[in-house]
Each structure stands twice: as C-alpha cells, then as structure tokens.
Amino acid sequence: MTIDLQQFRSAFFEESVEHLATIENGLLRLESRPHDSDLLNEIFRAAHSVKGASGMFGLHDLAHFTHAFESVLDRLRHNTLPVTIARVNLLLRASDMLHVLVDCARNNELAPAQAAELTAQLAAETDGAVIETSAVSAVQSPSGKQEFRITMRPARELLLRGQDPTLLLRELAQLGEIVAVSADTTMLPELPVLDAEACYLAWTIVLATERAEADIRDVFMFVDDICEVVIERVSSPGSEAIGSVDIAAIAPLAADVISDVAASTPARAERRTTNDRRSSQSDSSSIRVSTEKVDELINLVGELVISHSMVNQLVSLLPTEHSLRLEEAVAEMGRNMRDVQERMLKVRMLPISSVFHRFPRLVRDIAMSTGKPISLVMSGEDTELDKSVIERIADPLTHLLRNAADHGIESPDARRAAGKPEEGTITLAASHRGGNVVLEISDDGPGLNLKRIREKGIAVGLLRPDEVVSDEQLQQLIFQAGFSTSATITDVSGRGVGMDVVRRNVESLSGSISIESQPGFGTKFIIKLPLTLAILDGMALAVGEQVFVMPLLAIVESFRATPAQVTMVMSQGEVVQARGETVPLVRLHRILGIPNAVENPARALIVLIEHDGRRFGLMVDDLLGQSQVVIRNLEANFRRVDGVMGATIMGDGRVALILDVQGITRLGGRSATRTTGAPVALPELTEAAYAVA
C-alpha cells in the first residue's frame, strides 16, 4: 500500500506560516525578556514543528536549516547558551531566511546561497554540535538460510510497557520459519501469589531464516533494556529438539485464565468513570474555512437581499386588503435577511492585529539602521475589519509607518535640542467610530515642514510661485503624484513617492485619509475605512433614465435651487449657494454623459456633497429614496471606471451604478475648469453593469 502525503502539503504551508510568525514575534519579545523560559520553549517548539513536518514532506533544505535553528534555540532554552542581542539578531535573520525557504519549498525552487552561510553561522553558535540525526540503518542483505537459537527473557514489567511477547514471537516468525519454540515456565509462581500483570515466562526459539542476525536483534529494539536476548547461530540445523509445546492447544485455556484474572483484580482498580458520555471529538472552538466559500455565501446572501427587496416592492403594489399578512411576512423575511447578511459579513471580519504584528519588527529595523531610538505604541489591535480590507490596507499602513520612522522622527540630537526625550514615539491606533474603522498613525517628530513642501511644490510645478494656498492645501500637496520632500533618497522608504499611491489605495477601499500636523509636535495621519466592502447605505438618484446610488455618508443635504442661487464665476465655472457658502456646481449628467437629463438648475435637485473637507453641489433630476444596497464589483468584470465604484440592483430590478465620491469630485473639478478625456460612454458602462448583475 503506498500512501500519498502530498494532499497535506498545503495544510503544512499554512501551518508553517503561523509557526514562523510565532518565531518572529517570540524573538522580538525575547530582547526584553531574555530569561523567559516559557517564551524560549514556545519559539523552540514552533521551530521543532516546522522541522519535523518539513522532513516528512521531503523538504530537505528547509528541514536542514530549521534543524540548525532549532539547535541554537535548544541551547538557549536549556540555559547552556545565554541570550544576547547579537544572538537575537542572528536568529531574526535566520527567521527571515525561514520565510524565504518556506516560499522556495512551496514553489519548488532551490534555496538561496545565503541559506548555507546562515546555517554555518547558526552551527557556529552551538560549536558545530548540531544534534545529528542518525542515518537510517541499512537493511542487511540476506546471507543464505541459517538457523538461530534465540533466547528471550523479559523482565517482569515487560507488559507494563504495553509490550506483548506474542507480538515479538509473531515478528520473529515473519523473518523466516520457526522451527521450534518452547516456553520456560520455571519462574511462574503459584496462582495465589501470581501477579497477572507481570511476565514470568521466557522463550527459546529456533528460527530458520535468510536474514542476518542484526535483523533478528531489531525485533527486540524496543525492549532491549528490559529483555535479555541471546542470539546464537545453530551449527547443525535440526539437531536441537527443545520440546516444543503445542500452542494451539493451550491458547483457549490461556484465554479463560486471562479473562478470569482480569475480573478479579478489583483491589488495585482505580476509580473508573461511570458515565458513558461521549466527549466531543475535539474541543476546537474554530474551523478553517476557505475565503472562497465565505465569499460565495456572502454573494448569495447579497442576491437574497436583492430578491427580497424586489418581492417587497411587488408586494407594495398589491391592494392592501389582500396583502397585509403577506406584507408582514415579507417584512419579517427582510429582518431575517438583514440579520444573516450582517452575520455573514462579520464572518469575514478579522482583527487588525494580523497586519499590526509585523510593525514592531519594521520599526525596530529602521530604528537600528538610522541610529534613532524609536518606540512603537500600538492600540486597538483587536479592532475587526473585513478580511479584504485588511489585506489591502497593509501596504499603505506599512508605507506610512516607514515614513514616520524614517522621515517623521528627527535625530536624537535634534530631539535633545528641542527638549524632547531622545527616544521617538510612533503611535498606531485602531478603533471603531460611527460605522467606520479609524486608523491613526502619529509621530512625535517635528511635524510637516510646510516651507519645504511649498518649495518642492513650486519646484515640481504643482504650485505657481505666487499662488496663495492655505496650510491645509500645502499638506494635501504631499498626496500628489511626483512629490517628494526627502533631501536624499533613503534606502528605507525609497524615493518618498508613494503618498499618492497610499491615498489611491485608501480611496479604492472607499476610505479617506487626512493629515493633522503641528510644527514641533508631530504629524498624524488619519485613515477612515468602511467596515465592509459589500454593502452600502446609499441614496438613489435619478438622472435622465438612469438610477445612481450615492453613499449616504457623503450627503449633507439636498434642496431645490432658485435661479438666483446658481451663478457663473469666471475662473471656476458654475457655483451654487448652499448653507451660506458658495460651492462648485457639478452637473452629473454632464460628467457622466447622460442624455435626456434635466439641464435647468431650477428644475433639478441639488445634492450637497461633502468629501475630504470640501463641498460641492451635485445636480441631479430627482431623489428616489434611501436604501441599503449590495455592492457588486464592477472592476472584476469590466474595468475600473472613474467616478463609479460598483453596481447594484434596485428593488424594481433596475441596475444602478454606485457613485464613487472621490472620483466624482475629481471629475467634477476637472470639468469645471478644463476639459479632459471624454468620460466613458454611459450605454457601454450600463451594459457592462447588467452583465455583472
């Protein structure tokens, strides 16, 4: 029977990732707790598990390396080697290599050359005394049929090891042919004093076999400490008559005796559990589920919600006298539906600690390489977000943290001069606030250098030299593509470009990013993210024959403008008076190219939108009402379209495009001052949306 273990490979890789995380986090904590033996054991065990399992799958590079790693850990946990910073650094480098080797193993690639170097360094720590794994003993080649006389004399306690002498005899029988066997019963005491749990017997066996003596001795490998075994070659086969006993005849008698004895040992019986309850198979409180399964379920639930709202709509069209009970039933169904949807979405939520955990290492490494002592304070690690949001926020967060450590915190000298403690502090905080997740990254450095930003802005052409801009606008400048204020391109954060990518990434999650900076005191970046990407509270808007959905959060209010409120301003285009201020007017039908829309502002509806501290009036035909919509991804099925972040199906079965506020803001800004590339033709877009839905 050949057993294929490859099906367990992916489970092994998943498990290894967790073990490697345990190792890295453990090593980081080790620096401040070098004598914590529980911690050392935890790290050792994780390495040990990876070693054992990788060997099982024939991943020899990984097994070999992990073995060297484990050897050092073993010395540390047994206190034969002290924990030093140099050692921890070596182990951290080794931990990084472990990640590389796991990836190589996963992709069937060869290990990099540095692995051998690091292995040597690890071995040097243990004076090369890496625990050697013994070579598998070679199979002895048969040497022609011989007879051996084997005498086995077990100690009394053989049975207490769970050993069964008959199995030993059986194994011997498999090596060849048992010519004769006799039992030595001379040590067997009288029944009253006989201990049924002790072994008083010994055996002599004559075995004819082609196998070597070593193979015979192997049979006894587990009992070589409690069983006397003598193996002699028999010079003249067949000459030994050792009074064989007919075992077949004795066996049934023996069976009776054994069961009788078993029944009569109450004296030493310990308390037996009398209840027969079946304990639950394994007390695990969680199961692994693939994200595809969860996504499928969430999609289905989304479909259910849409179907339900269609049913709801149809029911509302029925004459009331017939439909009251139906209405109630449908409403109840709706409540259950929302409940299921909410819970399904929660299934996909994970604590953000999975992203946060890599940051202490990141900050530590930057602190070491720049020579600036920096401490990272994290809070709210168990704040939960949707899994895909977490995955996509990891890079932007990493970038912001790198920036904070590299550029945000000033040198220890500068800090001392400013009367600040030498060690810089970066704070990373996550929390739930009003239906959003808020992430704050702040440093206690000197804050944004507005003068330098202004100079750079002019230098790269984003600002005219004489342009008057507020401090806030200067701060926003760093999010523009092509902007960088670092005097040199540092190794750590690259060219300083990437803030525009950060903002784009955050926006693609329907989130927002803002800055607060106080000169001398520090800078804070605030990222707001929706809890989920799957559903949205929106307001349906009618433009022409189309329906659009605007995220509710972005809407301040809506009103019908009088002709007097809408005017044209030379440098800015159309504007409208709203709430005492003048804001740009953005005609949705124009920026999206929708025919047959209301073009007269006096007949249209103005929706006052607020985004990123800026406001504008969006002109639409009408408001159709508020609803919670299921977001269907357009990008996956069509392509990314500026101004649109997805599609949904309304209760009446019509497809509605969900507007992306940031995109609309930009499109609106551009069309107000200068013409840009033509917007996507709406018919094409809607067709695609129908295909999606």
Place this chain on the structure above:
Amino acid sequence: MTKNALVVDDSPSMRQMIAFTLREAGFSVTEATDGADALKQLDAAAPRLIVTDLNMPVMNGIEFIKHVRANVAHKFTPILMLTTESNDALKAQGRAAGATGWVVKPFDPQKLVQVVHKVVA
C-alpha cells in the same frame, strides 16, 4: 470492530498525516492537540493504540505517557512516541515513563505502519 488509535500532536499537519496513514491501515482515529486534550478524550476514545509527539505545549509527551499508564484501562495499551532526535536520553525517558516504542521523524508512512504492527495485535 475497528480499533481506535489516539493521535496526539500539536502540529495539525503531522496529525492529519498520521491519522490518514492509520486510517488507511484500518484504524479509526481520534486526534488530540496535546497531552491534556488527549487525556480528556482518552475514555471516550478507548484506543487500542496511542501515537504521541513528545514536544507539545500544555502537557508534553512524557507527562502524558505517565498519566496514561496511571489509568487502569490503559496500563497495557501500546504507546508509540514520535521523536525527531535519535536522542537516547529522550527515548530512555519515554520508556521509563512506560512508552512501548518510538518512530523517528521524519518517517515514511510505511515505516509508521510497520512499527504499529510491531506493537499492536
């Protein structure tokens, strides 16, 4: 009636592999994540074979073996240790605690089955 084997290892992939191998060999398998978990399941599982790792959190293999042997129903149940070291001290410790035999990791599944046949009728 199928014999039950109790497999104790804190590594899920190892457990799965061993469980799979033993099922192929005709056992029904109960899995446990460490010594304490295994002791909780011991009575219900009523195993005829126990396979246990030595390095586990909460309760390690040696401790677990001692507890098993102290249980009157399992004085004679074959117990196999999984060890990655050909560390004689550890094997001796295991045997002193009452282990029947051992399998050295990494092992090929055939080897596990062979060793099982050495100790289980």
